[in-house]
Amino acid sequence: MTQPLLEVKNLVVEFAGRRGTLRALDQVSFEIAPGEILGVVGESGAGKSLTGAAIIGLIDPPGRIAGGEIVLQGQRIDNLNQEQMRAIRGRRIGAIFQDPLTSLNPLYTIGQQLMQTILTHLPLTKSQARERAIQLLEDTGIAAAAQRLDHYPHQFSGGMRQRVVIALALAAEPQLIVADEPTTALDVSIQAQIITLLKRVCKQHGAAVMLITHDMGVIAETCDRVAVMYAGRVAEIGPVRDCLHYSAHPYTAGLMAAIPDIDQDREQLYQIDGAMPRLDAIPSGCAFHPRCAHGMRDDCRQRRPELMNAGATHAACWLHQVGSA
Ligand code: SF4
Numbered sequence: 001m002t003q004p005l006l007e008v009k010n011l012v013v014e015f016a017g018r019r020g021t022l023r024a025l026d027q028v029s030f031e032i033a034p035g036e037i038l039g040v041v042g043e044s045g046a047g048k049s050l051t052g053a054a055i056i057g058l059i060d061p062p063g064r065i066a067g068g069e070i071v072l073q074g075q076r077i078d079n080l081n082q083e084q085m086r087a088i089r090g091r092r093i094g095a096i097f098q099d100p101l102t103s104l105n106p107l108y109t110i111g112q113q114l115m116q117t118i119l120t121h122l123p124l125t126k127s128q129a130r131e132r133a134i135q136l137l138e139d140t141g142i143a144a145a146a147q148r149l150d151h152y153p154h155q156f157s158g159g160m161r162q163r164v165v166i167a168l169a170l171a172a173e174p175q176l177i178v179a180d181e182p183t184t185a186l187d188v189s190i191q192a193q194i195i196t197l198l199k200r201v202c203k204q205h206g207a208a209v210m211l212i213t214h215d216m217g218v219i220a221e222t223c224d225r226v227a228v229m230y231a232g233r234v235a236e237i238g239p240v241r242d243c244l245h246y247s248a249h250p251y252t253a254g255l256m257a258a259i260p261d262i263d264q265d266r267e268q269l270y271q272i273d274g275a276m277p278r279l280d281a282i283p284s285g286c287a288f289h290p291r292c293a294h295g296m297r298d299d300c301r302q303r304r305p306e307l308m309n310a311g312a313t314h315a316a317c318w319l320h321q322v323g324s325a
Contacts, residue, residue, distance in 0.1 A: 012067035094169030111149030238313025248310030
């Protein structure tokens, strides 16, 4: 079996507050294989962005990793200091955020920013770095790339800026890209283009992707596997087709039912009743039980289910306990 590129093992993230410690991620585990696209999906507050932030070493105090391990190609990275982590970020892990302006410095041309990243991480001369910057812009579909190097971020549209950010994330040939809602801030008409581009260039450059999104439609179009998160835990994980078509966890099934279907003339989209619990009010037992149509059994209310075998996927749901009726 190929060694996973990334292993997240029993990750716990906590926030210390005046009224005690809140657990925002609770025993989150998953792996990403080299070149694989793993989608991480869930409603707002599920913990998906926090998981991405933990992997790239950007959890701000008072948040902290309180347990578990993050292992990149056999090397533990959750216990590195800030400087060591900075060297990994950019070189081995690239990041793409929702707002392209978070990643771009308005005071420098995009050529300066690309070349600085390339020269910091790769043993290239200035002219080789310039060639590479032009190639990256061409790969991401930016016309007249050589001229565009001299332009500033504000001279690009939102969609073009996100293309530049994708080029920047790939500049040092990272093995993993963490993309957190990379299209949410963009015009709906170009969201699909950017997702297709992200998928294509990451495959072309051999980078695996952790794609964080609230949009099951994006997951269906893009990913090899998906991890569905709920209340700081993984509710279901498995191959995309199986999770989407044979959802083993009632929460996954609810997210699926909420995807708009152009073949069906429905007046209103399905919505899962209720809301994601606040961190200080996570229900006992299965955190999803107050919203679950199947959650009538005592186990659901009293015992927290771990991920268990559920056919082609793994689901944290008592319906899949061996011997469950
Ligand atoms: Fe629903 Fe119970 Fe499964 Fe939780 S464990 S998802 S409440 S059936």
